[in-house]
Amino acid sequence: MKVMSTPALDIAALLNGNQNRLVIQAELKPIAGKTRFQPAGFPEIGHVIYDAPSGKKICIVDSAASMANHLETVCVNAFDQTLVDELTGLPYVQCVTGGNKDELVVTTLSEGHRLASTYFLAGTVDGSAQKFGDKLRGEFGLQDLGNRTHPLPNDWWKVIKTIFRYDPNSLVHGIMFPALGIKLPRVLTATLDAIGAARVGTAGVKFDKLGKTNSGQPIFAKDEETASEICATFVIDLSLLRSFGRGEDKGLNAAQKQLLLSLALWKIEKLLAASFRFRSECDLELKGIKIDGNDGEVSALKSAISTLITNAGFQDPRITKVYWPDSELFKPAKDKDDSSLDADSDGDDGEGENDKE
Secondary structure, eight states: OOOOOOOOOOHHHHHHSOOOEEEEEEEEEEGGGOOOBOOOBBTTTBSOEEEOTTSOEEEEEEOHHHHHHHHHHTTBOTTTOOBOGGGTTOOEEEEEETTTTOEEEEETTTSTTGGGSHHHHTSEETTSSOBHHHHHHHHHTOOOOGGGOOOOGGGHHHHHHHHHHHOHHHHHHOEEEGGGTEEEOOSEEEEEEEESOEEEEEEEEOOOTTOOSSSOSOEEEEEEEEOSEEEEEEEEEHHHHHHTEETTTEEOOHHHHHHHHHHHHHHHHHHHHSOEEEETTEEEEEEEEEETTEEEOGGGGOOOHHHHHHHTTOOSOSEEEEEOOHHHHOOOOOOOOGGGGOOOSOOOTTBOOOOOO
């Protein structure tokens, strides 16, 4: 039965109400009628399948960390890491190098730990010798107490406003500055699970026709999964988002909190609106969606995000460039035996999570 058109979510009403969580559940399926898919792998564990209290086998296709990474890829253009047009004007930080300080290395939308990464904190900013980490601490308003530095209660408003000014995305997916005693949990938490899962063991072989590697001709095992249902769950913590500001002079104002909620919804909409390739053999498309338990359409997640970016009152420049000399950034690798360069794996690119927390 065709679902009736779902009106767009009211961003302002959600933030002004008393609802604690907004829960979006999307049922996905492999494209082209496929029945197998490749979950994320975990070091020394592989694919994880466990018994749920319901008695069903559940496979972790992607954890919260992996899903955060996927949700950030929809924000940028492939390869050059520039923002997509819809997010023009959204602040973020670039790590750059080179003689003209214009060679992009990583950004806060791609690097682990986001704004709290050493790539940004230990680099210099504004054409000076000042470390970006020192600049942030100063704008946070924190007294430098070495490894005992931490925000006092009223310091949190400056901390949140400063993070928002340089990289709003860090507030959406959570951020931690251990040396400064700062830890903010995720506003948006997403997971991807397969229900009624079963393991499918397959195999492959690597051919070395010219005998130039040390691997020979190995045959390797490869695991995939089938499932009766694949479900992506997105939980937006509205209570946490409201706590980021109180009035116009403490933390974020209403327009700025609306932008964070809109950004979270925009990411989910982009991930679900078209088939998304989570890894080589995990290409999934939307089958159906529920919003707070009610049948809906992905179009309900759309918002006027360009207008909200404009209304947030960001300072220029929107893109902060943090510089590293290439002599410090790029160091030759230690010599290794040639055999270490021989890729004997089965090509499973789902191994590892690259957790950005």
